[in-house]
Amino acid sequence: MNKKPLLKMCLLLFLPLSILAQKANTTLFTKADTLRGAITPERAWWNLLHYDIQVRPNLVEKTIQGAVSIRFKVLAKPKRMQIDLQQPLVIDSILYIGKTKQPLSFTREGNVAMVNMPNNLIVNMEGLVQVYYQGVPRAAIRAPWDGGISWTKDELGNPFVATSCQGLGASVWWPCKDHQYDEPENGVTISVRVPDTLMNVSNGRLINTVQHDDATKSWIWQVNEPINNYSVSMNIGKYIHMHDEYNGEAGKLSLDYYVLPQNKLGAERQFAQVKPMLECFEYWFGKYPFYKDGFKLVEVPYLGMEHQSNVAYGNKYMNGYLGRDLSGTGWGLKWDFIIVHESGHEWFGNNITSKDIADMWIHEGFTNYSETLFTQWLSGKEAGSAYNKGARKNIKNDKPILGIYNVHNTGSGDMYPKASAMLHSIRMSMNNDEKFRQLLRHLNKKFYHQIVTTPMIEKEISLYAGYSVKGIFAQYLTTTLVPSFDYKLSADGRTLSYRYSNAVNNFEMPLQVKTTNGVLVLKPKVKTWQTLRLTPSQAANLQLERLENYFYININGRKEVQIKMN
Structure with a gap:
């Protein structure tokens, strides 16, 4: 009798959730991996x-x-x-x-x-x-x-x-x-x-x-x-050189652009977005991390890449992603995807680098979120939220975002839009943009030119959020489940019952609900109903369905029907 399969099954019983969530990845790894x-x-x-x-x-x-x-x-x-x-x-x-x-x-x-x-x-x-x-x-x-x-x-x-x-x-x-x-x-x-x-x-x-x-x-x-x-x-071509300077948080930052001469006019037009982008990212993330090495854009024969201090650019000198808006909202056509996204990696990916590529969401999730922040910078907070929600249509939920460690394995491509949606949800749950901004700046200062892991990032976010995000990380990074916010309203609209379902047991994310009487903070528990008696002003304009605009959750609610007796 071959006892190896039985032994493997026994070992699975003792594996943590983050590992069990990856069991769908059936790739056989080799010594070369x-x-x-x-x-x-x-x-x-x-x-x-x-x-x-x-x-x-x-x-x-x-x-x-x-x-x-x-x-x-x-x-x-x-x-x-x-x-x-x-x-x-x-x-x-x-x-x-x-x-x-x-x-x-x-x-x-x-x-x-x-x-x-x-x-x-x-x-x-x-x-x-x-x-x-x-x-x-x-x-x-x-x-x-x-x-x-x-x-x-x-x-x-x-x-x-x-x-x-x-x-x-x-x-x-x-x-x-x-x-x-x-x-x-x-x-x-x-x-x-x-x-x-x-x-x-x-x-x-x-x-x-x-x-x-x-x-x-x-x-x-x-x-x-x-x-x-x-x-x-290494980038080889018949380039011309264009030079500029940006007055940033750490003084003068050299801006150098290397483009093909036939594209000079397009570069002059499109690269005007660099300074607003740097201003936005220095505001949210802290100083550009590589003042000693400067900032460059260099034209390449492919779409682009986040090469440190030498960002590769191939977006054909047009806004959007080769002229398309990945969010489908129209907001993504207000700026050049490659300039914004790949430059965002200077903070997340190049300054802060994940120890193992299984944690590449740290690079891609935060950088994808930089697109939301730049949209907000140009067009306002609601535009940023709309862009973030629109990008969720690219989420596949095919497998966990975290890859398998120590074998050079990455997880789902959802590390881009889904991790960004997670970060936006955490920000909305904090309901304090200045505190969230200080969190992002803190990460880039604490881990300046350092190597990090997912638990290290989780710890710092928890400190600023004021609650543990361990369950949120487990939910969005190690499972393919979308949490459901379930609610029931009494017939008079005054009694609200609510809970989370389709979520890991320790999923705890406060929800900020807008009402005519300010913001109502709900703290749903998984599978456990809680009941709240609303004030008349809270009940008058309770915008529960709008939570999907700001949080990556599904809304499942109903209002009880009042039955009149003769």
């Missing part, structure tokens, strides 16, 4: 300090060759070092740079190289490893969703090349420690050598260009602050 998604022993013993990336793409052959120097600090007794580089790229050699250059032996296991380190490494010392590599990197199939390198030409026939690798991983085009938990504390230097008729635009600030004898030029960019790997980008 663990190597990609876990903080393996070969990753844990060393801390990233700096990357120096030098690459030379061949735009005709669609190949790449380069060298990446990895500076690190020893945290514990060294083991082998895990370096990620996705096939079919090939590692030619790996050197340890000390007093002399020492070749290091390594073995390849799929997309991972396990490197045998020198014996003389001790805790707290710094080391430097140099990786030489070359080959044919993965070509993007449907960037940015199915990324890699986009080898394209612009409408004038000039090379137009860009990287996009969120989810897929930076190791698709350069060797690195490809996990979000560890960012290089001292930033990254990026040098890209291209034909001298073209320009490469990468993250941070341009610190040098080097003209070579073979009609090529190296463009050298320096990122001064920590950066997640997938944000590091």
